[in-house]
Amino acid sequence: MTNTNLYLPFEVDFKELEQFPKTIRKNNFFELIYVVDGTGIQVINDNTFQYRKGNLFLVTPQDVHSFEITTPTKFFFLRFNEYYIKANSQNGQSETVLRMEYILQNASHRPGCILKNKIDKPLIASLIESIIQEQVNQQIYHQKIIEQIVNTIITIVARNIALKLPKNIKETTGxxxxxxxxxxxxxxxxxxxxxxxxxxxxxxxxxxxxxxxxxxxxxxxxxxxxxxxxxxxxxxxxxxxxxxxxxxxxxxxxxxxxxxxxxxxxxxxxxxxxxxxxxxx
CATH class of the missing domain: 1.10.10.60 (Homeodomain-like)
Structure with missing residues (x-):
């Protein structure tokens, strides 16, 4: 098993792969993985899920995960840790930190797409495309703009976990x-x-x-x-x-x-x- 570390407050990465690295990884950070295109199988903690375009996965530091690629897959990776969230708030009890705590506590450690709110799916796709374009174009303030988009994505993830956990909550919940x-x-x-x-x-x-x-x-x-x-x-x-x-x-x-x-x-x-x-x- 490979342990990977995060040396920056957050990292974004975009890769097109025909084969995922064979080593089973365990991170010391949180990782959001979005499937821009492609199909295959997500493996997490010995459980599997058939992934496709538009799926978003949350991998926590406790999880052991990998992917088995069926068709060439474009992955978008967003890696961050709790200190990034704390550093972006002025108060350790702030709304942003509490949203992050919700992610920490309520991630299921099971496979599957975490986007449960239908209206968030095109929104996430658009935000990730914006990050990719900002990285490609490298215009003035691009890093600051990426940071703002990252914060928005994390907040949307928190909303979807809030939708997911209580037993009877559905996408149509009031x-x-x-x-x-x-x-x-x-x-x-x-x-x-x-x-x-x-x-x-x-x-x-x-x-x-x-x-x-x-x-x-x-x-x-x-x-x-x-x-x-x-x-x-x-x-x-x-x-x-x-x-x-x-x-x-x-x-x-x-x-x-x-x-x-x-x-x-x-x-x-x-x-x-x-x-x-x-x-x-």
Whole structure:
């Protein structure tokens, strides 16, 4: 297995390949891979998916991946890490960072195109074509323009992951539930703002309607979704950072480390330290 590193805040690359490098790769960064043209099979964590033009894949640092090319394929690669997102925001708790956290926590580590929102498919194609043209033409400010487009692509990816994860969300899901999910992401570190009364007040809907509407749209109650989202955040801290358990407990507003341990063990069948030891390779 080849471990690859990223030495710049982000990289974009465009290649036409008849054969993908035979080495199975594991990256230390996030990679968005867009199929401009061609067909074949995506292999990720020993699972496979038949890819075609217009597919967009997200590969996380935990994933082992490769491609088996059937017809010559034009790949567009966008590589970045969490530090790129943090460097492009003035506040570590900013909206952009929280969107990135959603990517970190909710990527499925399974094969398949992450574009679930139909209207985003032509938008992504257009944005990637714009990056390719900026790289070819090399006009003034091209690098800054590419950076802005990269930020837009990452935001669109976050939206599609928000569409993907709760069990019953579909491409036709109403705008309000997506706004509620975004509100939860923005306020996950501020539990007072996540009380059902506060959410219903913010969206100007009744408490009773909020509960029924959210459960119907997502398959989970509001509090179940918040609890599961917090668990995904904890998992990401354990897998992608050197934070101590008490630091994670403090950041996510658990009363103390033992409270976090109890909640985590209830859902995962092991305490956070055991989880980190088992899955952090």
């Amino acid at each position: 705008e309000m539930v997506l706004e509620i999910l975004h509100y939860i992401q923005e306020n996950i570190y501020n539990p007072k703002q996540l009380k059902a009364e506060k959410v219903s007040e913010y969206f100007n809907i009744s408490l009773n309607y909020l509960g029924k509407y959210f459960k119907k749209q997502t398959g989970e109650t509001l509090q179940e979704y918040i609890a599961n989202y917090k668990l995904r955040l904890i998992e990401a801290r354990l897998l992608n950072s050197d934070m101590r358990i008490n630091e994670i407990a403090d950041e996510l507003n658990f009363s103390d480390e033992s409270h976090l341990n109890k909640v985590f063990r209830k859902h995962k069948g092991m305490n956070p330290s055991e989880f980190r030891k088992k899955f952090c390779k």
